[in-house]
Amino acid sequence: MTDDEAQELGITESKEHATGEWYAEVVQKAELADYAPMGGFIVTRPRGWALWEAVRDFLDEQFRATGVENAYFPMFIPESYLEREKDIVEGFDPEVAWVTHGGYDELEERLAVRPTSESIIAPFMAQWTRSHRDLPLRLNQWCTVVRWEATETKPFFRTKEFAWQEGHTAHATAEEAWEETLTRQEQYASVYEDLLAMPVLRGRKPEHDKFPGAETTVTVEALMPDGKSVQGGTSHDLGTSFAEAFELTYTDEDEVERLAHTTSWGLSWRALGALIMTHSDDQGLVLPPTVAPTQVAIVPIWQEDTREDVLEYAGEIAEDLEAAGIRVELDDRDTRNPGFKFNEHELHGVPLRIEIGPNEVEDGEATLVHRPDGESVVAEREGIVESVEAAFEEIYDALYDAAEANLEANVREADSPEEILGTIGQYGGYVETGWCGDEACETVIKEEIAAEIVMVPMDPEEGPIHEECSICGEPATETAYFARTY
């Protein structure tokens, strides 16, 4: 290996001092994604796509268990269909990629590459819904969508095309639609908490930041180590506004025609951005074992005379782990030394390394090294599967605990504009404060510092944290969480 190669392999940026550059470097060097030739697009490599598949499989199982069926709608939406939505929403016009030509011919009507699919899905839901017996109707699709935003590309966080799922449901009553909205929020929280080792805050968006046309938008928010909040997934109670626009009605048991109540909800590969950002470090990617494409890398360490024994012993352990359903790689490359392999597997985010040398063979043991903190444990050959599984749990818990500690230490109270600005400026994180509900008060803060109200707590019983709005002094109606965002 030349110096150039060594340089190329390692992470050179610092997570603490140059978070953005460090993030971009981890994404590329851990081989998660590369930049496409067109600005705003990325190529998702197998290691990155496997993470998205893990999220998909996890969420898809929860969707199925709660009555959701997958479908697939066209990637193009006629302009006139998007227009129908305009009664409700301002529309995605400034962000839409337009197909104008098919082959050599100009199309009679422009087609939007879907920025989201309400306007093509709702008419079909209307067509398929006749009586109360057809409800609830719960559809979901896994796809990519395109939004032509001209901001700087940040893989998984900001790309013109991104992967997501979009769920669309119709219900007979407002109560059911609200229950649905909360079910999906809780499933999104579960993605973070039970799969990605990250605690999240549950809340609703302030009135002025709801999905256009929604009664209520609820969100899960994750705090990054750099003090910014990531909107981790949103779920919208759309009331009857889309049902009205698209004539989505049903005949009730009493033979009366009624408007359905609809919801929509989406989680995108931004979840991967949050995952990478949260756990990784200056050695590269860190992943919880739940989603790691390779969970264990076995690195045999041999001299010429011990080679055969070490490889045989390592191979048997690999077989045992594989038989137990563990995703294991036996790294028996002749062309790389153990040190190189250690670094590479650390860079790639393999959660557990097993080192096996002649001593381990002789003693019937194996050395397990945890990726996140380098903790090293000697395990017996007997029961190696159980030891590895226990290590997975320890690693998961350690990652979760660290993220939770970061979250808990970074929710602060403030009760004046100066204090809000000062706290966010100095520490980042969330600042909770009394708020009158008026967007103008958010603007006061937003104009001084790039922070906004990312959520208000959901429990109406709680009441606002302060009696007065910390910005204008009027009576507070709720508690606002200010934060910088991705």
Added chain:
Amino acid sequence: MTDDEAQELGITESKEHATGEWYAEVVQKAELADYAPMGGFIVTRPRGWALWEAVRDFLDEQFRATGVENAYFPMFIPESYLEREKDIVEGFDPEVAWVTHGGYDELEERLAVRPTSESIIAPFMAQWTRSHRDLPLRLNQWCTVVRWEATETKPFFRTKEFAWQEGHTAHATAEEAWEETLTRQEQYASVYEDLLAMPVLRGRKPEHDKFPGAETTVTVEALMPDGKSVQGGTSHDLGTSFAEAFELTYTDEDEVERLAHTTSWGLSWRALGALIMTHSDDQGLVLPPTVAPTQVAIVPIWQEDTREDVLEYAGEIAEDLEAAGIRVELDDRDTRNPGFKFNEHELHGVPLRIEIGPNEVEDGEATLVHRPDGESVVAEREGIVESVEAAFEEIYDALYDAAEANLEANVREADSPEEILGTIGQYGGYVETGWCGDEACETVIKEEIAAEIVMVPMDPEEGPIHEECSICGEPATETAYFARTY
């Protein structure tokens, strides 16, 4: 239920006498797909998409087991990238949907919505391949692609946007690339034979019908009941032509820079079209249990006084089946009578119906009715899971056998243009004949009847079936299979 509703529920067209209309009706009434507002596009409903997911899961497992990794590349390809391919291929220009505007602005360079992704994937494969240690490189993506063909829409067979997987691999040697090409062909054959209950013929495409730039294109071909052949999946040995165009080289062990050998291979949702067309009948959809979203429909039959007992008994059977991993629906709707339910589940292609009335409860039995042929068997309550699983196998085999009988009865020999035309005109199916290899001889047939050479057998040992080309009389070099196609 009104007469209108009854009419709407049943299939009104005849498979034998109006195959095209019958097919379109089955697709819509079995709720597999609907037509989208833009010509050439369809909306794939949950029952249809579940079939595609079954194909995906089956094939994905085989891909993984043979070293393929999933990735995801942008849905857009810059025009200049498509142009690079033109050294090799004529290009997809006449079939490309072009994105020309992002928001309100015209793009500097038009973007093609991918018709296939060689031209965006190959440059990245080149970037990721340095040494022989990086090979073989095997990537696959599940996505949709767009080809602006102005033919009549036929769900799953002919749509402007269609779902598929596209695999792209690079290898150090020509032998490995050829082996790869055959591996994928065999996996495609397995989709049909082991999942969709359809035998296929394996062959290669004639020289003039290869994928542009390919050394060899191999195919699996399925014969439909109306005598037409469906190209079920193709796998291309691309030699070094794409490697040359995209500078995909590697440093070999001897430090020499060499061109890689690449392959690509794809299977689309056309497989679903072939599935539906092959097994379904004038009562509606017929599916093998392997892919049916609902494998068993339990229909309880009660009077007021037996209702409770029948439902309890039926519920227990449903639980047993579900616990065994069988996809079962207990159809306990109060609002529909058993006859309606029978028809509906037949229309929807549920492979097995279980009827349970008071007699079954009393005798500790259940009546199993096979969807394809109405065969009815009384099974003991004890061992119901085994009986259902045995019924699944019988149903699968019966479907496969019928398709195989159709195939075996419809490969005929002919040794003159008149005989080729007459045989295809009268019977459809495949006509095998000696061929000189010249496209002009195919054209002679094609101009008279919409039939073409769909494949030539792969085994070079076999030699041509006739000594002379049946069309021009020159020496035959291979055996051509003529057929009408979808």
